[in-house]
Amino acid sequence: QVQLVESGGGSVQAGGSLRLSCTEYSYSSNCMAWFRQAPGKEREGIARIYRSSDTTYADSLKGRFTISQDNAKNTVYLQMNSLKPEDTAMYYCAAGRAPWWGACTVVSNLTYNYWGQGTQVTVSS
Numbered sequence: 221q222v223q224l225v226e227s228g229g230g231s232v233q234a235g236g237s238l239r240l241s242c243t244e245y246s247y248s249s250n251c252m253a254w255f256r257q258a259p260g261k262e263r264e265g266i267a268r269i270y271r272s273s274d275t276t277y278a279d280s281l282k283g284r285f286t287i288s289q290d291n292a293k294n295t296v297y298l299q300m301n302s303l304k305p306e307d308t309a310m311y312y313c314a315a316g317r318a319p320w321w322g323a324c325t326v327v328s329n330l331t332y333n334y335w336g337q338g339t340q341v342t343v344s345s
Contacts, residue, residue, distance in 0.1 A: 222247040222334050224313050229339030232303055236343070240298040242313030242336055249315035251324035251331055252296040254287060256309040256341075263312075265326025269296060274321055303343045310338040 228240040253268035267277045267287035286299040314332035318324035
């Protein structure tokens with residue numbers, strides 16, 4: 221059974237950091253990504269990683285968030301620094317098999333076959 225198990229969310233003050241983890245079980249993706257969704261807002265793509273090393277980010281989050289992957293642990297991470305109250309949201313990881321690097325994107329979620337359960341991040345001012 222394919223599973224994506226997330227961890228690392230929590231509450232932090234503005235300016236703080238958190239690292240989210242997402243481990244995939246029974247699946248071998250080449251494209252993994254992080255999305256988030258705040259109450260009353262649409263799901264937003266944050267970052268994606270293709271074949272463990274090729275990364276792209278949403279322009280608005282570039283510089284504060286870093287996506288990485290540990291193949292030995294089948295785990296993708298999202299390091300979040302300088303957190304702001306507007307970063308408060310449910311964070312989801314997603315996994316899929318993209319036919320080429322251009323299909324591995326956070327602009328669309330069509331590539332992603334599996335989603336984690338979500339982990340809540342709350343940033344207080």
